Amino acid sequence: MAILELLANGLVFSSIIVLASIGLSLVYSIADFANFAHGDTMAVGAYAALLTFGVLGGVGPTVLALPVGFFIALAVGAAVAALVAVVTHVVVYEPLEVDSIGLLITSIGVAFVYRAIIQLRFGSNPIEFDIPLQRPIEALVPLGVRVTVHDVAIVATAALLVVGLHVLLQYTDLGRKMRATADNPDLARVSGIRTRRVEWWTWIIGAGLAGVGGGFLGLYNQLSPRMGFDILLVVFAAVILGGIGSVYGAMAGGLLIGVINQLMPAISDLAVALPLVPNVGPAYADSVAFLIMVAVLLVRPSGIAGGETT
Amino acid sequence: MTRAEQGVTLFVGGFGFLLVLALLTGTLTPSYTLYLAGLTGMYVLLSFGLNAQWGYTGLINFSVAAFFGIGAYATALVTATNSPLSIPGGVLVGLVLAILASAVVAVAIAIPTLRLRSDYLAIASLGLAEVVRQIVLNQRDWTNGSGGLRGIPDVFAGWPVLGELPEQLPGLQFTEYAVGIPGLFRVRVLGFTLDTPFWTDLLNFVVVVVFVVAVYLLLRRVHRSPWGRVLRTIRSDEDLASALGKDTYGFKLQSFVLGSIIMALGGIFYAFLAAYVSPGDLEPINTFYVWIAVILGGSGSNRGAMFGGFVVVAIREGTRFASDILPSQLPVNIPVLVDVYGAIVSDFGSTRLLIVGLLIVLVMRLRPEGVLPPQRELVWPSALEEKDE
Numbered sequence: 242m243a244i245l246e247l248l249a250n251g252l253v254f255s256s257i258i259v260l261a262s263i264g265l266s267l268v269y270s271i272a273d274f275a276n277f278a279h280g281d282t283m284a285v286g287a288y289a290a291l292l293t294f295g296v297l298g299g300v301g302p303t304v305l306a307l308p309v310g311f312f313i314a315l316a317v318g319a320a321v322a323a324l325v326a327v328v329t330h331v332v333v334y335e336p337l338e339v340d341s342i343g344l345l346i347t348s349i350g351v352a353f354v355y356r357a358i359i360q361l362r363f364g365s366n367p368i369e370f371d372i373p374l375q376r377p378i379e380a381l382v383p384l385g386v387r388v389t390v391h392d393v394a395i396v397a398t399a400a401l402l403v404v405g406l407h408v409l410l411q412y413t414d415l416g417r418k419m420r421a422t423a424d425n426p427d428l429a430r431v432s433g434i435r436t437r438r439v440e441w442w443t444w445i446i447g448a449g450l451a452g453v454g455g456g457f458l459g460l461y462n463q464l465s466p467r468m469g470f471d472i473l474l475v476v477f478a479a480v481i482l483g484g485i486g487s488v489y490g491a492m493a494g495g496l497l498i499g500v501i502n503q504l505m506p507a508i509s510d511l512a513v514a515l516p517l518v519p520n521v522g523p524a525y526a527d528s529v530a531f532l533i534m535v536a537v538l539l540v541r542p543s544g545i546a547g548g549e550t551t
Numbered sequence: 552m553t554r555a556e557q558g559v560t561l562f563v564g565g566f567g568f569l570l571v572l573a574l575l576t577g578t579l580t581p582s583y584t585l586y587l588a589g590l591t592g593m594y595v596l597l598s599f600g601l602n603a604q605w606g607y608t609g610l611i612n613f614s615v616a617a618f619f620g621i622g623a624y625a626t627a628l629v630t631a632t633n634s635p636l637s638i639p640g641g642v643l644v645g646l647v648l649a650i651l652a653s654a655v656v657a658v659a660i661a662i663p664t665l666r667l668r669s670d671y672l673a674i675a676s677l678g679l680a681e682v683v684r685q686i687v688l689n690q691r692d693w694t695n696g697s698g699g700l701r702g703i704p705d706v707f708a709g710w711p712v713l714g715e716l717p718e719q720l721p722g723l724q725f726t727e728y729a730v731g732i733p734g735l736f737r738v739r740v741l742g743f744t745l746d747t748p749f750w751t752d753l754l755n756f757v758v759v760v761v762f763v764v765a766v767y768l769l770l771r772r773v774h775r776s777p778w779g780r781v782l783r784t785i786r787s788d789e790d791l792a793s794a795l796g797k798d799t800y801g802f803k804l805q806s807f808v809l810g811s812i813i814m815a816l817g818g819i820f821y822a823f824l825a826a827y828v829s830p831g832d833l834e835p836i837n838t839f840y841v842w843i844a845v846i847l848g849g850s851g852s853n854r855g856a857m858f859g860g861f862v863v864v865a866i867r868e869g870t871r872f873a874s875d876i877l878p879s880q881l882p883v884n885i886p887v888l889v890d891v892y893g894a895i896v897s898d899f900g901s902t903r904l905l906i907v908g909l910l911i912v913l914v915m916r917l918r919p920e921g922v923l924p925p926q927r928e929l930v931w932p933s934a935l936e937e938k939d940e
């Protein structure tokens with residue numbers, strides 16, 4: 242059975258989910274609300290990368306079958322997503338005098354504004370990056386694994402960013418301040434941490450990672466204005482599974498949810514063989530990810546990481 | 552009346568006047584006017600349902616579209632001509648099915664999430680709404696998939712008296728007049744016929760009015776009852792409510808189920824109003840229309856919910872009109888503005904999304920308590936009378 246291939250696909254999809262869920266979790270732990278605009282922030286990053294890549298074309302040598310121009314475009318996408326998020330934070334969220342639920346509702350409005358602007362500029366039809374599709378890596382085909390060099394690039398970049406974030410959180414001054422703010426904002430403030438600045442950095446890092454994730458999602462599938470919203474629930478499932486507000490939990494949850502999502506065809510095979518497993522098609526992959534999240538909530542309400550923040 | 556109330560009354564009155572004017576001059580056909588009125592009634596029902604959850608108890612439910620869809624699909628599956636499940640029975644079977652199904656789904660969402668932080672319910676309900684939409688879209692053998700269900704008969708089709716009433720009522724013909732000042736303008740007035748389809752639509756409208764009035768009276772009663780008092784306490788301070796010995800979980804569950812059933816009622820009515828339901832009706836944007844209605848009107852206030860329902864229909868159908876009326880090009884030539892204007896006018900679907908988004912942000916920023924926040928709803932009427940004396 243092609244279980245190895247599904248696992249490989251799962252790892253690729255997980256990389257994207259992990260990039261998205263880290264940002265959602267960071268904002269959850271420091272700004273203290275469920276940011277429903279996070280998915281659309283991914284779309285903002287993806288479309289900014291698309292625009293940049295259109296201007297740059299395929300400049301530079303190719304790394305992992307991707308022109309260097311693509312990585313520059315990704316960086317621009319991340320920067321634009323970060324900028325948009327910080328501006329939104331300053332203009333919309335900061336002046337609000339509402340509780341975390343009010344912020345949550347506001348973020349839905351923000352999500353609609355992002356998406357509407359993308360739609361007005363690019364139309365609602367899917368677009369793709371102008372990069373030729375790759376054939377599967379020959380050496381892995383005998384093993385039954387069909388992954389492209391692009392998939393390797395996605396996993397490698399995501400791994401690099403995750404390690405980078407880990408170093409940032411554990412070994413830098415900013416990381417310590419972020420952890421302190423997430424843990425107890427009032428205590429952090431009286432200890433002399435400029436929590437406002439920490440909040441800004443949280444948005445920059447979270448939205449930047451989301452922008453990269455969006456760019457990769459565009460490379461993996463295609464770009465559409467709804468791409469962020471469509472993946473948002475899977476990302477939420479990952480974050481809740483990991484335990485809201487915990488970055489490391491989000492990584493674990495993202496990995497798990499991404500793999501399960503791609504394993505759906507195997508579950509269908511299993512259903513043919515065993516009478517008790519319900520046969521739901523791949524169309525229900527997102528729904529299944531989601532039901533797993535609800536099931537986890539029933540057993541372990543605080544998620545895998547047990548409610549530890551950052 | 553407070554100033555806000557005066558403003559709202561003026562707005563609604565003015566809008567109603569414009570509608571009547573449009574009807575008389577032939578801009579709107581009689582049946583479209585009734586459709587608009589019916590749609591408003593439907594949004595008011597949905598807003599009432601959400602208000603019973605969010606406004607009274609503070610439960611964030613992002614699956615309004617799903618409960619609406621359950622109501623609409625239950626009705627359509629029983630009555631539509633191309634229903635893959637030929638369940639025997641008529642409107643009443645659909646009604647019972649819709650209420651049962653919405654209650655079961657509500658309990659299924661509520662059990663894992665109501666004990667947790669309130670934002671879990673937001674995420675879980677949005678997720679389950681998507682699960683419901685996926686099922687409706689993919690289970691072709693139950694729901695006819697993306698093709699939707701059509702051929703839904705009139706509400707009272709086959710009923711003893713009401714079923715034949717529209718055919719028996721006489722057709723009214725209005726002759727056309729032209730009024731105006733010679734040389735300045737001329738307007739065509741009247742000149743339409745009211746016959747069987749109109750009476751059917753009118754009967755539809757009467758049904759939604761009965762639904763709205765009944766639900767309003769029920770909710771008012773419920774809200775003022777001891778039960779409603781507990782809900783308000785839960786919303787403002789849940790720990791206090793449980794310290795007073797109330798089973799907050801049970802109360803939240805009841806409130807969630809009550810609201811969900813009211814939303815299903817809205818869906819049942821919609822099936823008859825549009826005579827066609829499709830998975831597109833279950834899109835999450837429809838949930839957020841209802842949210843706008845409730846937060847704009849004022850969470851917890853049923854009068855606010857009515858006003859909100861009105862505004863939502865104005866946004867939904869008004870943008871449709873605007874696309875017909877507005878010129879496709881800006882008359883003045885300012886480089887950037889022309890492009891922006893062109894994009895906005897040529898793609899009203901996106902513009903509507905933009906308006907909805909901006910409206911949510913602006914309301915939360917400028918008036919988070921809504922236009923008509925609950926005032927009299929919060930006190931027992933006799934207390935007010937004593938105060939007035």
